[in-house]
Amino acid sequence: MNFDWFVLPFSIGLFLLFILVIFKISFWIRQLPLNDRLLLNKGIFSLKILRVIKEVILESLLHLRIFKINPLLGFMHMSFAFGWFMLIAIGNLESRMYAGTELNLPYYPIFFKFFIHKPLEIPFAEGFTFIMDFFLLLVLSGVLIAFSKRIYSKIVGLKRTTKLKAFDIFAMLSLWLIFPLRLFAESSAAGMYHTGGFMTQPIGNAFAGFLPLDTLSYIFWWAYSISLGVFFVCLPYSRYMHIPTEIILIAFRHFGIHRSKEYDIFKDVEVFSCSRCGICIDKCQLNTMAQVTNIQSAYFIKSIRKKNQQEEIVQNCLICGRCQEFCPVGIKTDDLRLSQRMIFENKENANFNYLPPQTPIKTEVLYFAGCMTHLTPSIKLSMVNILKNSKIPFKFMDEEESICCGRPLMLSGNTKDAQKLMQANIEIICSSQAHTLVTSCPICLRIFKEEYNLNINVLHHSQFIENLITEGKIRVQTSTKTISYHDPCDLGRGLGIYDEPRSILAHTGTLLKNNFEKNNSLCCGGSIANNQNYNLNKDKISKQVIEHLSSKNPDIIATACPLCKKTFVKYSDIRVADIAEIVNEQMILLHSS
Amino acid sequence: MIDFGYKIQADRQINLDTTDKDLANFVRKHENSFNICIGCGTCTASCSAGNFTNFNFRKLQLFICRGEIADVKTEIAKCMLCGKCQLACPRGVNTRNVIMTIRKGLEEQL
Ligand code: SF4
Numbered sequence: 001m002n003f004d005w006f007v008l009p010f011s012i013g014l015f016l017l018f019i020l021v022i023f024k025i026s027f028w029i030r031q032l033p034l035n036d037r038l039l040l041n042k043g044i045f046s047l048k049i050l051r052v053i054k055e056v057i058l059e060s061l062l063h064l065r066i067f068k069i070n071p072l073l074g075f076m077h078m079s080f081a082f083g084w085f086m087l088i089a090i091g092n093l094e095s096r097m098y099a100g101t102e103l104n105l106p107y108y109p110i111f112f113k114f115f116i117h118k119p120l121e122i123p124f125a126e127g128f129t130f131i132m133d134f135f136l137l138l139v140l141s142g143v144l145i146a147f148s149k150r151i152y153s154k155i156v157g158l159k160r161t162t163k164l165k166a167f168d169i170f171a172m173l174s175l176w177l178i179f180p181l182r183l184f185a186e187s188s189a190a191g192m193y194h195t196g197g198f199m200t201q202p203i204g205n206a207f208a209g210f211l212p213l214d215t216l217s218y219i220f221w222w223a224y225s226i227s228l229g230v231f232f233v234c235l236p237y238s239r240y241m242h243i244p245t246e247i248i249l250i251a252f253r254h255f256g257i258h259r260s261k262e263y264d265i266f267k268d269v270e271v272f273s274c275s276r277c278g279i280c281i282d283k284c285q286l287n288t289m290a291q292v293t294n295i296q297s298a299y300f301i302k303s304i305r306k307k308n309q310q311e312e313i314v315q316n317c318l319i320c321g322r323c324q325e326f327c328p329v330g331i332k333t334d335d336l337r338l339s340q341r342m343i344f345e346n347k348e349n350a351n352f353n354y355l356p357p358q359t360p361i362k363t364e365v366l367y368f369a370g371c372m373t374h375l376t377p378s379i380k381l382s383m384v385n386i387l388k389n390s391k392i393p394f395k396f397m398d399e400e401e402s403i404c405c406g407r408p409l410m411l412s413g414n415t416k417d418a419q420k421l422m423q424a425n426i427e428i429i430c431s432s433q434a435h436t437l438v439t440s441c442p443i444c445l446r447i448f449k450e451e452y453n454l455n456i457n458v459l460h461h462s463q464f465i466e467n468l469i470t471e472g473k474i475r476v477q478t479s480t481k482t483i484s485y486h487d488p489c490d491l492g493r494g495l496g497i498y499d500e501p502r503s504i505l506a507h508t509g510t511l512l513k514n515n516f517e518k519n520n521s522l523c524c525g526g527s528i529a530n531n532q533n534y535n536l537n538k539d540k541i542s543k544q545v546i547e548h549l550s551s552k553n554p555d556i557i558a559t560a561c562p563l564c565k566k567t568f569v570k571y572s573d574i575r576v577a578d579i580a581e582i583v584n585e586q587m588i589l590l591h592s593s
Numbered sequence: 594m595i596d597f598g599y600k601i602q603a604d605r606q607i608n609l610d611t612t613d614k615d616l617a618n619f620v621r622k623h624e625n626s627f628n629i630c631i632g633c634g635t636c637t638a639s640c641s642a643g644n645f646t647n648f649n650f651r652k653l654q655l656f657i658c659r660g661e662i663a664d665v666k667t668e669i670a671k672c673m674l675c676g677k678c679q680l681a682c683p684r685g686v687n688t689r690n691v692i693m694t695i696r697k698g699l700e701e702q703l
């Protein structure tokens with residue numbers, strides 16, 4: 001039998017890894033609510049499993065999404081994952097073909113070159129040696145990039161890479177060591193028995209020239225086995241747990257496992273799926289513009305995993321969604337953050353019994369300005385004017401007394417109190433029998449759409465105005481003005497409304513391109529989601545965002561959110577205007593018939 | 594007594610050495626922009642809750658500083674946390690967090 005004592009560290013490590021991962025996964029599945037477990041069972045035996053497999057190949061092995069964001073970083077992740085996977089898969093195939101049996105002990109293919117000392121007598125023998133060397137080279141190139149990234153993160157285009165603790169470094173080093181040690185072990189075997197490929201053979205020959213290979217080779221095999229074993233044991237406790245967990249996450253998504261607002265199993269799986277790739281760190285404006293470097297999703301997620309949630313990390317975030325947008329694992333970082341805020345804040349604090357019973361207002365279109373719009377009165381006046389001009393029957397829902405939509409409370413983590421405000425608004429909206437609800441504020445729009453469960457059209461004013469223009473209900477004059485458009489977070493990344501505002505602006509002037517558009521747009525800095533010691537950072541962020549928007553020297557900086565507008569006017573020399581204001585100014589008044 | 598239409602106000606002297614400043618100190622510690630309020634009242638003028646009630650955030654801050662915290666809990670419960678005051682405040686007081694911190698402070702003392 002092919003056995004040597006040095007295979008033990010590897011075998012024990014693999015065994016422990018197997019046990020620990022199975023234990024963790026079954027823990028998750030057992031904690032799922034019954035209907036989700038049924039969904040899981042159904043999913044596994046349905047065609048959906050094919051989609052899961054496809055995504056696992058594309059994302060867990062090839063890392064296409066990272067490729068799209070950062071090619072070099074993508075290559076690094078791909079070379080580790082895909083390269084190693086191929087080494088294992090092809091190694092297995094090779095050893096099985098050689099042994100002519102299905103049953104192999106797991107270590108046999110891994111240490112194949114230790115046990116087999118003669119050129120293989122299987123079909124494509126040379127091809128196998130070539131492929132095995134090729135994938136080893138691929139992984140080694142990944143190790144090299146990873147190593148350089150640690151030394152100097154700008155190499156992969158990251159301004160900052162994740163900070164590590166002692167244990168992480170230990171796990172990381174054990175991973176990095178695996179492949180050079182494999183190279184040394186296989187090369188020394190090649191040096192002695194001429195079994196190597198295009199890379200291992202020349203290195204082996206060189207080794208043979210000056211090294212006592214017969215003793216050294218054995219040491220290399222031991223070291224290789226130990227590094228594997230150590231890595232396997234570290235894996236469940238380190239960030240590398242993301243490797244098995246991401247597969248579970250992908251399956252959960254495809255099988256439609258439910259998400260709740262609270263921190264649930266789905267979110268726990270997301271937390272363990274974070275590879276700490278660091279992409280979110282560079283996307284976060286608190287890092288790039290305000291030098292806050294401890295709250296980014298990578299660190300935030302780590303703090304959850306370490307059960308070390310600090311209120312400061314949880315609260316100091318704009319919930320701008322930039323990190324979520326670019327997270328290659330697709331972790332819903334915004335929801336995750338809110339679920340943690342709920343732990344601190346979700347208590348019944350408020351009492352809104354003072355809200356008077358509402359007298360129903362009957363109308364077709366209901367206009368809700370929202371709190372922020374009340375602080376930028378030119379927006380609401382423009383909207384009222386546009387609505388009047390379109391001759392559509394409408395009522396101004398919060399003209400005198402405005403009840404907050406509830407999203408600010410929601411963003412602070414207090415859904416219980418938010419519910420009370422929502423209920424009050426829902427009553428007004430439903431009793432009005434309106435078919436359309438229009439709002440000027442993307443913050444309100446988002447909660448109307450996501451939480452209110454209204455059975456009517458809910459539109460942002462940019463969508464509504466675009467409809468008015470295409471239907472010929474209002475006419476807008478064009479102008480020679482140049483406009484730079486800023487996508488508000490909740491409107492753009494939050495609700496995917498990118499085109500309507502642009503289409504309106506194309507009617508009113510010339511739209512200029514800027515570097516941060518659509519899903520890559522910046523947060524204005526004014527986010528009400530940031531609850532702590534934030535004023536100084538806000539200054540820094542808003543100033544820099546205005547610099548970007550002003551770079552082409554437009555006549556107008558346009559936005560579609562009262563909060564963005566209010567934030568910008570303080571810092572901008574160029575006029576800042578909401579889309580509704582621009583349309584209102586350039587509207588051709590239709591003569592009343 | 595004959596009502597002449599005038600009233601003698603109850604004595605409102607406050608001894609700042611003996612008042613209960615725990616809550617004020619708690620808020621100061623956790624949200625330091627509480628210190629820079631100049632009591633201008635812009636927050637109150639813009640307040641959503643103030644539209645429906647006599648809720649007055651400026652006064653509330655003053656009362657807390659003076660240690661008159663008997664009514665703070667019922668008053669602060671009226672706030673919708675909508676953030677209008679924060680945008681309106683000329684001093685950049687992080688009013689929403691002041692409110693959240695007051696709520697927390699009250700809770701910790703109970
Ligand atoms: S949250 Fe996403 S982007 Fe950030 S480190 Fe984790 S996997 Fe990478």
Ligand code: SF4
Binds near residue numbers: 283297318319321
């Ligand atoms: S949501 Fe925005 S502010 Fe918060 S961590 Fe992500 S990128 Fe940074």
Ligand code: SF4
Binds near residue numbers: 629631634651684685
């Ligand atoms: S607006 Fe600001 S400075 Fe004025 S009273 Fe309110 S919190 Fe104080």
Ligand code: SF4
Binds near residue numbers: 636
């Ligand atoms: S956050 Fe509270 S205090 Fe401030 S304006 Fe809104 S309701 Fe008033």
